[in-house]
Each structure stands twice: as C-alpha cells, then as structure tokens.
Amino acid sequence: MKTTIWWIRKDIRLSDNGAFNExxxxxxxxxxxxxxxxxxxNSESVxxxxxxxxxxxxxxxxxxxxxxxxxxxxxxxxxLVELSKLVRETKADGIFFEENYSPYAKIxxxxxxxxxxxxxxxxxxxxxxxxxxxxxxTPYLVFTPFRKRWMSSTDEFRKLNEFSTQKISTPSGIPSxxxxxxxxxxxxxxxxxxxxxxxxxxxFLDGPIFRYHENRDILGADxxxxxxxxxxxxxxxxxxxxxxxxxxxxxxxxxxxxxxxxIWLYELIWxxxxxxxxxxxxxxxxxxxxxKYRDLPWLNNQADFLAWKSGLTGYPIIDAAMRQxxxxxxxxxxxxxxxxxxxxxDLLIDWRWGEKxxxxxxxxxxxxxxxxxxxxAAGVGTDAAPYFRIFxxxxxxxxxxxxxxxxxxxxxxxxxxxxxxxxxxxxMDAGTQKSSECIIGKDYPHPIVDHDFARERALSxxxxxxx
DNA sequence: TGAAATGTTGGGGCG
DNA sequence: ACGCCCCAACATTTC
Numbered sequence: 264m265k266t267t268i269w270w271i272r273k274d275i276r277l278s279d280n281g282a283f284n285e286x287x288x289x290x291x292x293x294x295x296x297x298x299x300x301x302x303x304x305n306s307e308s309v310x311x312x313x314x315x316x317x318x319x320x321x322x323x324x325x326x327x328x329x330x331x332x333x334x335x336x337x338x339x340x341x342x343l344v345e346l347s348k349l350v351r352e353t354k355a356d357g358i359f360f361e362e363n364y365s366p367y368a369k370i371x372x373x374x375x376x377x378x379x380x381x382x383x384x385x386x387x388x389x390x391x392x393x394x395x396x397x398x399x400x401t402p403y404l405v406f407t408p409f410r411k412r413w414m415s416s417t418d419e420f421r422k423l424n425e426f427s428t429q430k431i432s433t434p435s436g437i438p439s440x441x442x443x444x445x446x447x448x449x450x451x452x453x454x455x456x457x458x459x460x461x462x463x464x465x466x467f468l469d470g471p472i473f474r475y476h477e478n479r480d481i482l483g484a485d486x487x488x489x490x491x492x493x494x495x496x497x498x499x500x501x502x503x504x505x506x507x508x509x510x511x512x513x514x515x516x517x518x519x520x521x522x523x524x525x526i527w528l529y530e531l532i533w534x535x536x537x538x539x540x541x542x543x544x545x546x547x548x549x550x551x552x553x554x555k556y557r558d559l560p561w562l563n564n565q566a567d568f569l570a571w572k573s574g575l576t577g578y579p580i581i582d583a584a585m586r587q588x589x590x591x592x593x594x595x596x597x598x599x600x601x602x603x604x605x606x607x608x609d610l611l612i613d614w615r616w617g618e619k620x621x622x623x624x625x626x627x628x629x630x631x632x633x634x635x636x637x638x639x640a641a642g643v644g645t646d647a648a649p650y651f652r653i654f655x656x657x658x659x660x661x662x663x664x665x666x667x668x669x670x671x672x673x674x675x676x677x678x679x680x681x682x683x684x685x686x687x688x689x690x691m692d693a694g695t696q697k698s699s700e701c702i703i704g705k706d707y708p709h710p711i712v713d714h715d716f717a718r719e720r721a722l723s724x725x726x727x728x729x730x
Numbered sequence: 731t732g733a734a735a736t737g738t739t740g741g742g743g744c745g
Numbered sequence: 746a747c748g749c750c751c752c753a754a755c756a757t758t759t760c
Contacts, residue, residue, distance in 0.1 A: 654731095658732085659732085
C-alpha cells in the first residue's frame with residue numbers, strides 16, 4: 264500500500280493537474296494538503312481579495328474532494344516542517360507538487376528536495392522557462408523573438424490529463440486544521456471554483472474571443488476573459504487553455520479570421536515571458552532589470568502617491584481605474600498601463616511603490632506578471648517601453664473610453680459632466696461646472712500635475728539620470 | 731501596447 | 746491662368 268502526498272500550491276484544481284495525476288499514479292492512498300505559509304500570508308504584499316479568492320478556491324476544492332471520498336488536509340506553518348511531520352504521520356512514500364518559479368518558492372522547494380522524497384512537475388506555464396531559449400542557450404530578453412520561438416512547436420498541448428470522477432482514497436485520522444466556514448462566502452465578481460473557471464473560459468470561447476482584437480482595449484466593455492485570478496491560482500490549467508485554443512484555430516482557420524485568437528494568445532505568451540524573466544533573473548523583484556535605470560532619483564512625493572492610490576488625481580481615467588482596483592481587486596489591463604505610466608512618468612514615483620500597491624489590491628496579483636508589467640511601463644525592464652513613450656492620460660481616455668462610460672461608472676462626481684468634458688473636466692467653464700454639479704476643486708480635484716509639464720520633466724529626468 | 735514635433739503634399743481661396 | 750498662401754491630412758522623425 265503506497266501513500267502519496269499531493270502538495271497543492273498554485274494549482275488548486277483536479278482536472279489536468281500534473282502533480283495530482285502523478286500522486287494518483289504512484290499512490291494507492293492520496294493526501295491532498297495545502298499549507299498556509301506565514302512567510303507568504305504575513306507579507307506586506309498580500310491583498311484581501313486575493314486571500315479571499317484563495318480561501319474560496321480551497322473551500323471549493325475540498326467540496327470536490329469530499330464528493331470523491333477524500334478531503335483537503337489543511338496545515339499552517341513552515342512547509343518543510345509541516346511536510347516532514349505529515350510524512351512521519353502518514354508514512355508517505357512521495358510528495359508531488361507543481362514547480363513554481365518565484366525566488367522564494369525556488370529556495371523553499373530546494374530545501375524540501377534535500378530533506379524529503381519530493382518530486383515536482385512543471386505546469387505553471389505552458390512551456391518551461393528553460394525550454395524557450397535563444398540558440399546560444401541564454402534567455403530571451405525581448406518579447407517578440409520569445410513568442411516566435413515559443414510558437415515554433417505547440418504539439419505538446421495536444422494531450423491532456425483529464426481527471427475523471429474516480430474515487431480518491433485518503434486515510435482517516437490525519438491531523439488537519441478545520442476549514443473555516445467563512446471560506447465558503449464567495450468574493451464578489453470572482454466566485455472561485457474550478458467549475459466557474461471552466462464556465463468563464465467556455466463563455467469567452469463562445470464569442471468574445473472572436474471580438475477580442477477590437478474590444479480588448481475598450482475600458483467600458485466586457486471584452487476580456489477575466490480569467491486572470493483563475494489562472495493565478497491554477498483553477499484552470501494553462502495547458503488546457505492552449506489545447507482548446509489550438510483546436511479552435513484548426514477548426515476555424517479555413518473559413519474565419521484567427522487574428523483575435525492570436526492576439527489573445529499573445530497575452531498568454533506575455534505571461535510565459537514574464538515567468539521566464541523572473542525564473543532567469545530573480546533580482547527583478549528588487550531592482551530594475553536594466554542597470555542604467557537602477558539609481559533614478561524618484562521624487563516619491565507622499566501626497567501624490569496618496570492621491571494616485573485613492574483615485575483623486577484629477578485625471579478621470581486614472582481615478583476611475585484606481586477606484587476600480589480598490590473596490591473590486593481587478594483592473595482592466597489597458598488601465599493598468601495608463602495608471603502605471605502616470606505614477607512613474609507623470610509623478611516620478613518609484614515603480615516599486617506602484618508594484619506593491621497593485622499586489623496589495625489585485626485579486627490576480629502575481630509577482631512575475633505584476634513586476635513585468637511595472638518594469639515595462641516604467642521603461643526599466645526587459646523589452647520595456649522606452650522611457651520617452653509616455654502615455655497622455657487624456658488621449659488614452661478619449662481613445663479607450665470614448666463616451667466616458669468607464670469613467671462615469673467609477674467616478675460618480677462626474678456623472679453629469681457632458682461627454683465633451685468627461686476626459687478633462689477642468690476645462691469646463693463655471694456655468695457648466697455648476698449645471699453638472701461638479702465644481703472643480705470642490706466636488707472633483709484639479710489635476711495634481713499638468714501633463715505637458717510632467718512629460719517634459721520625465722524626459723529630462725530619465726535622460727539626465729540614467730547611468 | 732505613445733505622442734509630439736516636424737516635414738510633405740495637395741486642394742482651394744484669392745489677387 | 747497663374748503664383749502665392751493657408752492649412753488640413755497624412756507621413757516621418759524625434760523624444
């Protein structure tokens with residue numbers, strides 16, 4: 264009788280789960296365990312929404328396990344200590360888990376490999392970071408060639424390990440924390456279950472994905488998949504997503520345009536790219552990838568930072584996005600770029616401050632992608648936007664929220680402002696301010712900085728301070 | 731996955 | 746009819 268431990272981390276699902284499958288293959292009895300790691304949970308970069316999403320996901324996984332005659336073992340503490348205890352208690356022969364790429368995870372897992380009979384299985388990304396390298400075996404630093412190499416073979420996505428509804432045998436009497444009832448209360452907007460993840464993906468494939476190219480940047484539209492938190496915690500397998508996409512491409516390419524599918528696929532490959540960057544260059548979590556931008560003398564004005572966080576900058580598009588983030592834990596990707604550009608270029612605040620604030624609020628916050636996005640926006644990372652690419656918050660607003668739908672949804676002070684002024688309300692004359700019940704400086708702030716001035720300031724800041 | 735500044739072209743008004 | 750100017754529209758360069 265062999266007993267195996269399935270250690271659940273960023274793969275909270277049963278279907279197409281390599282580590283789970285391996286544990287099932289090797290063991291007659293399976294112990295599914297999740298370990299609450301105080302090192303991670305007490306970090307400054309945890310968000311309430313993300314924690315809640317994770318709790319919901321674990322609750323839901325436990326329901327699925329119970330239906331199959333098993334249950335989730337919940338522990339709290341140092342993973343090495345807890346796993347060692349669990350091995351002693353259960354006489355388990357092996358521990359199986361999905362490989363993770365963050366610096367903390369790599370070191371943690373290294374110790375576990377040294378002390379315990381542990382085996383890891385790749386799965387966070389469709390392709391392992393070591394599998395997508397230049398001809399000289401060094402990692403790609405630019406997205407487009409990375410993508411081309413990544414795309415050059417996709418055969419490995421043709422097969423999946425679908426998990427049926429078979430029974431799972433789990434021994435009784437294994438000590439476990441009680442799963443709090445609270446964990447069943449779903450997070451608004453993102454109910455966390457494997458079923459919901461698959462439902463969302465199916466809905467997206469059924470239509471929106473074909474309009475993704477035209478709709479994805481429209482802030483007020485529902486043009487994106489909103490799968491990010493599900494991918495973040497592995498409620499759906501990325502390999503399954505690639506499998507379905509490539510199947511769909513084959514199916515329709517004869518008679519329909521696949522451009523939209525490609526564009527969405529590119530976004531997923533950005534995810535692969537940033538996991539690869541973090542894997543090969545773990546220090547990006549502490550400093551700019553590009554050395555010449557490591558010592559920029561950021562202004563770091565606390566009042567400006569507070570205005571940005573609270574959505575009170577006086578630029579409607581920025582404020583709408585920042586309020587969407589703090590009230591829902593999610594922000595449209597276009598808005599992430601615009602707000603990140605504003606913090607770094609217009610306010611000259613250290614990109615790491617913004618990165619941390621996003622981590623503290625995002626339901627999908629993940630170090631690899633969040634860091635990659637911020638370094639890109641600040642112009643200090645791999646394949647970053649050059650520093651002189653500065654977003655204009657007004658033209659971005661006019662372009663991607665043409666009728667102000669997104670702005671008016673999140674910035675109620677502007678609800679009666681005429682369309683003509685919704686992107687730049689400070690241009691309203693006194694009469695219009697009065698009739699739209701939006702006095703600038705009273706009901707809604709003046710812009711905290713003049714963009715034309717800020718743009719020039721940013722250009723000389725980067726130019727003069729890059730070593 | 732930018733936007734401003736600068737350059738070029740061509741049509742139309744006008745003397 | 747012609748030259749001149751203006752400027753919108755588009756293209757290219759620059760930050």
